[in-house]
Amino acid sequence: MGWTIYLLLEGAQGNLTTRGDFVEVPILLFAPPIALWLFGHAAAWAIKGFEVER
Template sequence: MPNFGIPRRAAADFRSESVTVNWRRGLFRVWILISAGWIMGWTIYLMLEGVQGSLSTRGDFIEVPILLFAPPIALWLFGFAAAWAIRGFEIDR
């Protein structure tokens, strides 16, 4: 009978293979998703507030870009600084 499904491997095969993880690419993608969610959520909220007439003064419209883009940029800068700090613990070769 042919073997259908997931092939079985010995446990030794899994230990010998080293899995490398690209943390930079993965965390960058997580940041993109969180930032997109933040911007989309606030955009929907602000559109609903605008329909109700709550955004009426000029100062309200100046706050919108700050509210949308400042937190994702601050999160990116924090991640950049954290990566810089973690790289400081690497052994010099």
């Protein structure tokens, strides 16, 4: 949430000028939930005993 507010304020001031600045927005918004989801699946797999499902 903090990064979203910061980037909105930077955009309102006109400081987001390069293409890379606009790429930061989806990365900062979607990367943490995806990382937590992957960590959850890895933890569940470890608890099951690392067995491959067939």
